[in-house]
Amino acid sequence: MRLTLILAIISSFLYPLAAQDSQRILSGIILDISSGKPITDVNILTKKQRVGTASDSSGSFQLRINSKEDVLLIRHIGYFQKTIALASGSKNREIRIQLEPKTIQMPEVGVQAERIENEPQTFRLSGRFLKEIPDFSGESLAAVKTFPGVSSNNEMSNQFSVQGGSPDENLILLEDVTISRSQRIRSSSHENISPINRMLMHDMSFTAGAYPAPYGERLSSVLVTRYRKSAPKKITGEAEIGFLNISGMIAGQPDSSLYWAVAGRYADRKMVLGTLQTEGELLPRAYDAQAVVSYRPSAKTHLLLMAIHGKNQFESKPVSFVSHANIGLFQFNTYITDYSGYENFSHTRSIGSAIFKARLGQNFYLKQSLSLSISEEKEDVDKQFETSVFLFLPTIGYAEEPQIVNDGLVRRLDILQQRTTQTKTQLTWQMSDSAALESGIEFEHNRFSDDLDEFEQEGAARIAGAAAVSGYIFDYSAKSELTTQTVSGFASLRLATGIVGLETGLRLSHYQPSDELIIKPRISVTISPSSLTKFNLAYGRYSQPAGYHERRMESGRFLENGAAQRASHVVAGLQHFSRKGTEYQVQLFYKELSNVIPYKTDDLFIRYQPELNSTAEIYGASAYWKGQVTQNMTSWFSYTYLFGEQDISGEGKSRLPFDQRHTFSCVIQDNMPRFPNSKAHVRFLLGSGYPYTFEGILYNPVTGQKEKLTGQRNALDLPFYRRVDIGYSYDFELKNARQMRVSFDVFNIFDFRNILGYGLISNSLGQTEIFRYNLSRRFYSAKVNFVF
Numbered sequence: 001m002r003l004t005l006i007l008a009i010i011s012s013f014l015y016p017l018a019a020q021d022s023q024r025i026l027s028g029i030i031l032d033i034s035s036g037k038p039i040t041d042v043n044i045l046t047k048k049q050r051v052g053t054a055s056d057s058s059g060s061f062q063l064r065i066n067s068k069e070d071v072l073l074i075r076h077i078g079y080f081q082k083t084i085a086l087a088s089g090s091k092n093r094e095i096r097i098q099l100e101p102k103t104i105q106m107p108e109v110g111v112q113a114e115r116i117e118n119e120p121q122t123f124r125l126s127g128r129f130l131k132e133i134p135d136f137s138g139e140s141l142a143a144v145k146t147f148p149g150v151s152s153n154n155e156m157s158n159q160f161s162v163q164g165g166s167p168d169e170n171l172i173l174l175e176d177v178t179i180s181r182s183q184r185i186r187s188s189s190h191e192n193i194s195p196i197n198r199m200l201m202h203d204m205s206f207t208a209g210a211y212p213a214p215y216g217e218r219l220s221s222v223l224v225t226r227y228r229k230s231a232p233k234k235i236t237g238e239a240e241i242g243f244l245n246i247s248g249m250i251a252g253q254p255d256s257s258l259y260w261a262v263a264g265r266y267a268d269r270k271m272v273l274g275t276l277q278t279e280g281e282l283l284p285r286a287y288d289a290q291a292v293v294s295y296r297p298s299a300k301t302h303l304l305l306m307a308i309h310g311k312n313q314f315e316s317k318p319v320s321f322v323s324h325a326n327i328g329l330f331q332f333n334t335y336i337t338d339y340s341g342y343e344n345f346s347h348t349r350s351i352g353s354a355i356f357k358a359r360l361g362q363n364f365y366l367k368q369s370l371s372l373s374i375s376e377e378k379e380d381v382d383k384q385f386e387t388s389v390f391l392f393l394p395t396i397g398y399a400e401e402p403q404i405v406n407d408g409l410v411r412r413l414d415i416l417q418q419r420t421t422q423t424k425t426q427l428t429w430q431m432s433d434s435a436a437l438e439s440g441i442e443f444e445h446n447r448f449s450d451d452l453d454e455f456e457q458e459g460a461a462r463i464a465g466a467a468a469v470s471g472y473i474f475d476y477s478a479k480s481e482l483t484t485q486t487v488s489g490f491a492s493l494r495l496a497t498g499i500v501g502l503e504t505g506l507r508l509s510h511y512q513p514s515d516e517l518i519i520k521p522r523i524s525v526t527i528s529p530s531s532l533t534k535f536n537l538a539y540g541r542y543s544q545p546a547g548y549h550e551r552r553m554e555s556g557r558f559l560e561n562g563a564a565q566r567a568s569h570v571v572a573g574l575q576h577f578s579r580k581g582t583e584y585q586v587q588l589f590y591k592e593l594s595n596v597i598p599y600k601t602d603d604l605f606i607r608y609q610p611e612l613n614s615t616a617e618i619y620g621a622s623a624y625w626k627g628q629v630t631q632n633m634t635s636w637f638s639y640t641y642l643f644g645e646q647d648i649s650g651e652g653k654s655r656l657p658f659d660q661r662h663t664f665s666c667v668i669q670d671n672m673p674r675f676p677n678s679k680a681h682v683r684f685l686l687g688s689g690y691p692y693t694f695e696g697i698l699y700n701p702v703t704g705q706k707e708k709l710t711g712q713r714n715a716l717d718l719p720f721y722r723r724v725d726i727g728y729s730y731d732f733e734l735k736n737a738r739q740m741r742v743s744f745d746v747f748n749i750f751d752f753r754n755i756l757g758y759g760l761i762s763n764s765l766g767q768t769e770i771f772r773y774n775l776s777r778r779f780y781s782a783k784v785n786f787v788f
Contacts, residue, residue: 028095052676140198148622164644165220176369210538213505229294242783341383408458501526582627689718
């Protein structure tokens with residue numbers, strides 16, 4: 001922002017010099033030559049005078065220039081550049097400009113247009129707009145975290161919670177391929193980059209709650225992403241290098257029937273992120289490579305092939321930390337805990353898919369997809385610690401030699417392999433322009449193989465005169481295999497009659513090994529009293545079978561036949577557009593859940609409790625505003641309130657783990673008319689703290705032993721999550737339609753100390769210390785993006 005201010009000051013001094021010549025006003029409107037619709041955010045620049053502006057949401061612009069001869073440059077990333085000669089003269093002028101889109105129009109099985117509008121309850125973003133969203137990580141899923149009803153208090157992870165549900169409850173689709181999260185997550189911190197590559201994306205569609213029948217088997221939301229299937233020229237590409245990652249993409253379209261693309265990414269954030277132990281060293285790294293081939297042998301058929309291979313890897317080397325305690329009135333102790341060893345986690349994933357589309361008749365369409373995913377998760381922990389105390393007395397000061405009061409070790413080796421096969425057949429009958437019927441059948445088969453060895457020990461008392469304290473030992477080994485299977489069928493009818501739109505459907509799912517058949521009706525009604533206003537009311541029933549680790553109890557025993565989790569959703573929404581294009585959305589939501597699988601965190605490790613019977617209730621409201629805070633630059637604000645409560649048999653009621661009562665986020669963008677290729681942004685995130693439960697190995701004075709003790713479930717709150725990021729970027733137009741963007745970002749500029757969780761440590765004197773797991777502090781990032 002300081003750079004933006006400096007440039008603005010310089011511009012204010014330069015502008016009066018240019019104004020000495022006689023002035024004239026140049027105004028006009030910019031339209032898409034194909035659709036006739038106005039184009040927003042088009043850069044308009046005079047070549048000699050270097051005076052510029054950008055078109056607003058109605059495609060209009062206005063420039064004040066001198067009377068001399070000049071050339072007008074019109075540029076937009078999605079359209080071919082255009083130049084217009086301006087003759088000398090003092091008369092005001094109004095012009096109409098039409099731009100040709102770069103996107104190639106494909107016949108029959110076509111590509112959705114770049115101009116995408118939201119619907120009530122559903123948000124859609126084009127691939128071009130996704131690239132414009134400011135984000136330090138370059139992660140494609142970061143855009144979802146700005147939507148209403150979505151929360152995420154962890155910048156290290158691509159996870160997100162929707163309307164109080166857990167991250168596992170979100171269905172993420174890349175084309176027709178379900179993208180699953182890691183089965184064994186360390187409180188959602190062991191994620192780096194998702195398999196979705198932003199450089200390849202065409203568009204994204206996100207629906208929170210009460211989504212239609214063609215999608216399942218998740219409880220909270222559905223996110224559909226699609227890759228591009230055409231290129232603006234025979235060979236095109238993009239490269240990006242920054243402090244956090246390196247990525248590149250090259251694509252080609254030798255003719256109208258064939259498109260191909262390959263892309264790769266490498267992320268290494270060890271220089272900027274710090275988590276786990278307060279002073280520990282975390283080394284997160286990730287890479288992936290992807291290939292896409294789109295082939296259209298005829299106007300009626302289309303084949304899409306995709307291949308993905310990637311690995312997320314985390315290495316941690318915990319080090320010492322120091323704490324202090326007062327013992328009585330005159331005795332003070334200093335504790336030093338020395339760690340040795342390591343904590344490593346890796347997740348390797350390979351995905352291959354084929355999707356075939358065909359037009360069977362004038363109004364009948366077929367889509368057939370097949371995918372195979374193979375993954376391996378490996379957790380390797382071998383960590384030892386030793387706690388020493390320096391005794392302090394007023395008469396002698398610190399004791400010369402420290403006394404060892406606690407020691408222990410943690411060893412864990414877990415190798416989990418998963419093989420998933422998915423097929424989907426879908427038929428669409430386009431009965432008329434206002435009616436369509438979709439039906440289909442899906443099959444998913446999962447095979448898990450797990451080899452786990454886990455050992456945890458803390459030592460007994462070592463100081464003479466201390467209480468007789470016994471040590472703590474936990475030892476568990478298991479080899480497990482599990483096969484799950486889901487067969488689903490669905491039918492969905494869409495009707496549009498006058499001001500009323502209706503989408504109703506039915507989905508049936510059969511799960512193994514629990515042998516459950518679940519019927520799930522869904523309906524959504526939209527009323528549009530005008531072209532600018534829509535009301536929506538939706539209801540649906542949903543279900544989700546338990547994942548692999550959700551079936552393992554805390555004792556280590558496996559619960560294979562656990563019932564699927566179920567939910568009923570009711571969502572009511574209002575969407576309104578102003579005449580200037582500003583968007584307003586308000587939404588109310590209610591969810592009722594049964595067969596919920598509770599879980600708790602143990603040293604940030606998620607441990608599920610499928611043996612507990614639980615129900616839950618979630619309700620709340622969200623608001624969204626999208627428009628122009630500053631002229632020609634899109635900004636957006638969102639706020640969500642929710643209440644989530646679970647009722648666990650034998651425990652009673654408690655807050656849900658993702659019950660974040662208040663969430664506020666906004667992105668404000670700005671540019672300077674005299675520097676039309678520049679852009680500055682501020683991102684603000686504020687969220688009330690998630691609930692948490694204190695748990696640790698503590699001294700029990702009743703038994704005189706160390707025991708794993710747990711406090712009341714989710715009775716405490718983490719502090720508010722606060723973060724402000726700022727950034728600045730500048731676009732350079734190079735020869736032969738090449739483009740380069742240089743950007744600089746400051747993450748967490750105010751250096752807020754956000755917390756991921758707490759941990760406990762107990763020594764042999766029966767004293768307990770609390771330490772915290774920190775999230776990222778302030779750091780700086782810069783990157784250069786080049787498009788050719």
